[in-house]
Structure formats: C-alpha cells, structure tokens
C-alpha cells in the first residue's frame with residue numbers, strides 16, 4: 189500500500205511522463221468507475237437497510253403498538269403479555285370493588301395507597317416513569333413490594349397520550365388516583381421545567397385521556413398545602429386565599445386546581461383535590477428533611493436547620509402516611525360519578541378540595557430531638573436563617589371539612605410516626621445499633 193502511494197506521487201522516470209500520463213488517466217477513469225460502482229452499491233445497501241427498518245417499525249406499531257414515541261422515559265409497553273398483566277392487576281376481589289389507575293405508584297404515597305386498595309379487594313394498575321429525582325432503587329424496591337402482592341406498575345410517562353389511551357382501552361377504570369408529580373419545593377430552582385412537564389403538561393394529558401374514556405373515571409388527585417403560599421391566617425382553611433404561591437412547585441399545584449376545575453366544568457369529570465400537609469413515614473422520600481436528617485445523624489454528619497425571620501423556628505403540620513392513605517381511600521369512596529361520556533358533559537359533576545393534615549404543627553428542632561431519641565444518636569446541628577428558596581415558615585391544617593365529608597381523622601402523632609419511620613429506615617438500610625451492615629447506604 190505504501191509503495192503504491194509513493195509510485196503515484198513520484199513517477200520514477202521523467203521521460204516516460206506522456207505515456208505515464210495516458211496510463212494515469214486510464215487508471216483514474218477506472219478508479220473513478222470503480223468508486224462510483226462502490227458508491228452505488230453502498231447507496232443500494234443503505235436504501236435497503238432504511239426500507240427494512242421502516243417496515244419493521246410500522247409492523248411493530250400497527251400490530252401491537254409496542255413502543256411509545258412521545259414519552260421521554262425509557263418505557264416500553266404493549267403486546268399481549270403486557271395487556272394480560274394490566275388486566276390481571278386491574279381485577280378486583282370484592283363485589284362492586286373499584287378499578288383504580290394509581291399514577292406515581294412507585295412513589296411514597298402511591299405505593300402505600302396501591303397496597304391499601306389492593307388489600308381491601310380493589311383492582312389497581314400503577315403508572316410511574318421511575319425518574320431519578322431521588323434514588324430510583326427505592327422506587328424499584330417499592331415496585332417489588334407491590335409486585336409481591338400482584339400489583340403491576342406500568343413503566344411510562346404521564347405525557348405519553350398513546351399509552352394512557354391504551355390503558356383506558358384495556359381497562360374500564362372506575363377511578364384515577366393521580367399522585368404522580370414532580371415533588372419538592374427547592375428543586376424547582378434547579379430544574380423548573382420538570383415541574384411543568386409532570387405537574388402541568390402531564391396532568392393535562394391525563395385529564396384528556398380520562399375525559400375521553402368510556403366510562404369516565406372519577407379523579408382524586410394530590411394538590412398540596414404549599415398552595416397556601418404567603419397566606420398567614422392559621423390554621424389554613426380551604427376557603428383561604430391561594431393566589432400567592434411562594435414556589436414554582438406551589439404554582440404548578442395551584443394551576444392543577446384550576447385545570448382540574450376546567451375539566452370538571454367542561455367535560456363533567458368528578459374531581460377531588462387533596463392538599464397534603466408534609467407526609468412522612470416508612471418508605472418515605474429521601475429529599476424530605478426527616479429522611480435526610482436521619483441519614484446524616486447516623487453518619488455523624490452535621491445537619492442544617494433553617495430558622496425563620498426573628499429567630500422563629502420553622503414548623504410543619506407533619507402527617508403520618510397511614511392517615512393520608514385513609515384520607516385518599518375515603519375520597520375515592522365518597523367520589524361522585526363523572527357525568528360525561530363521549531367527551532361531552534351530561535350534567536354537573538362533583539368538584540371538591542380538602543386539606544389532609546394533622547392539625548398539630550411541630551417545630552423542626554422538636555422533630556430533630558425526636559429523631560435523636562429514636563436513633564439514640566445526638567445530632568450535630570448547624571442553625572442558619574432560611575434562604576429564599578420557596579419554603580414557607582409554617583403550615584397548619586384546618587381539617588374540619590375533611591372530617592365532616594370524608595370522616596377523616598388523623599390518629600398518629602409525630603413521636604409514634606417517627607418511631608415507625610426509624611424502625612423501617614434501620615431495617616431497610618441494614619443498620620444494627622452500631623452502624624450499617626449492608627451496602628444500601
């Protein structure tokens with residue numbers, strides 16, 4: 189190869205230049221012809237490859253609608269086996285039981301609600317995109333727990349309209365318990381569009397699927413106490429102002445309340461919005477203070493405690509997960525039927541909003557001292573003034589309405605609830621009294 193290139197570049201005898209030139213032209217023509225044929229063959233090969241790829245794609249989408257094109261997650265769904273799993277999970281075991289689509293089923297509240305519904309004999313199909321906002325292995329572990337109770341979670345995104353339409357085709361859901369969302373107040377500063385994606389666009393996609401479904405399901409969904417924003421009248425009541433959100437998260441939840449109202453008004457969807465107040469407990473969310481304080485205290489690392497203006501301690505109306513689950517199930521039980529069909533409203537439908545809190549706010553330093561007692565470890569505390577990150581100084585729920593209409597009555601105080609959380613935490617992350625024994629941390 190090297191010799192040939194040298195010969196081409198440097199002719200050996202200058203007198204042979206003319207003959208050489210003729211030969212050279214011939215050679216170039218031949219080479220040109222040869223390379224054109226090669227290019228032609230390559231082009232043919234590429235066309236054949238593209239054609240076979242396209243025909244495979246159309247075969248896949250027409251025969252089983254196997255893949256979702258609009259979802260950004262790595263979801264895969266469709267096919268006979270998948271439909272069988274969805275139907276089996278949706279079937280209820282009690283007479284006139286519900287068939288519930290639980291979105292965010294691999295999440296904290298979603299996994300607890302799915303199990304509770306299944307245990308009382310309702311059919312449950314989960315939907316979750318297993319995003320990495322916090323450690324997805326915790327979501328997978330919750331999925332395994334649900335799977336051991338024969339509850340199937342579809343791996344997909346709320347924004348995948350084809351997937352949602354397929355789910356409503358396969359199962360006539362009586363209810364949707366919509367818990368999927370981008371949660372967390374502070375993360376909105378880092379990734380604002382994730383809130384728009386899940387809490388606005390995803391909500392609209394879900395409501396579109398629900399309003400077109402036949403029968404239309406009743407929708408119960410998670411709003412948030414954060415909608416009270418800068419409201420300083422306590423305790424927070426459903427009749428108070430909610431038009432001054434303090435974070436983008438709160439703004440998207442408030443927008444959700446207005447959006448669901450529109451679907452109720454135009455299409456007759458039965459809507460119940462639940463304003464949860466700082467939910468905590470076993471299988472909780474690692475981005476929440478009680479959870480990451482526990483992790484840091486056990487690791488001997490300092491924790492940062494925010495304090496409000498004038499050195500006032502922050503306080504939260506911490507609500508134990510089992511109380512929230514009871515509130516969700518009572519909302520499903522009392523939800524009126526949607527009145528629309530074929531995308532048209534046939535009469536006015538129910539629209540409700542409830543606070544689900546504990547009505548007993550506790551300051552963050554008190555939360556820390558309860559954790560210290562249960563963990564038997566002293567925390568290294570670093571107290572600083574709260575930065576302007578969207579957090580509010582306190583929350584306190586008035587639950588009169590939920591008590592009257594849902595029979596809601598929280599029963600677990602923070603002392604007992606945190607004891608249960610710590611027990612779960614130590615066992616899940618493999619702790620003995622002296623330290624971690626597994627690689628989970």
Ligand SMILES: NC(=O)c1ccc[n+]([C@@H]2O[C@H](COP(=O)([O-])OP(=O)(O)OC[C@H]3O[C@@H](n4cnc5c(N)ncnc54)[C@H](O)[C@@H]3O)[C@@H](O)[C@H]2O)c1
Pocket residue numbers: 291292293294295296297298315316317318319327344345346347366367368369370371372385386390410411412413463464465466467468473
């Ligand atoms: N935990 C609380 O203290 C609290 C307080 C107020 C409101 N809420 C609301 O309650 C609901 C449940 O909260 P949680 O604490 O269980 O949160 P979580 O993050 O544990 O659960 C939400 C789940 O939704 C999934 N999800 C997010 N976006 C999705 C999308 N586009 N498509 C499909 N799945 C998606 C996530 O993967 C996650 O598993 C949320 O709507 C949250 O905003 C929670």
